[in-house]
Amino acid sequence: DAKTTQPTSMDCAEGRAANLPCNHSTISGNEYVYWYRQIHSQGPQYIIHGLKNNETNEMASLIITEDRKSSTLILPHATLRDTAVYYCIVRSTIQGAQKLVFGQGTRLTINP
């Protein structure tokens, strides 16, 4: 019952920007968009999250469309260490019982 759709895999050249799309067409007004990544056999690592506005931190930028039905995670200068599975997740802002529903994610491979 994942609420997001992502491409199964993507490739990107080292040093270039990696743009990972995510479709969340059923997102409701009170749901955040979260991005996590998982490097083989480690726990998922938080990257960034946003509600309406674009967000940027030291790791990445998150661009959310005006209608909030899709978003793009941007890794500005990809390195080999960015090779991982990237998960886009929506999470309710409503206080109370919550869970993260993970889809299959995008397997991003950074090529030298």
Place this chain on the structure above:
Amino acid sequence: KAGVTQTPRYLIKTRGQQVTLSCSPISGHRSVSWYQQTPGQGLQFLFEYFSETQRNKGNFPGRFSGRQFSNSRSEMNVSTLELGDSALYLCASSLGDRGSYGYTFGSGTRLTVV
């Protein structure tokens, strides 16, 4: 500050046995969630605890149970282990139950049932 700590990191058990996994959240975090990850099913939600109360439960059989202590540490227990329970079990903690609070995951416990 210390991250989410899960113990043990690796575990091998025999079918029919039971197992207890431990999770110590980040100091000050009151919400703890558990996830099971397998190659076939991906990351699946098991349950979430907030202030010692189970708030949400995933679609797993009753053999899977958990609890949270007053210091927010959590344990999950799996009884009558089956081969299919072999998986990476991940714990995640959060400050609270608002959507603006992110989750921080531990490194997981890899359970192998033989």
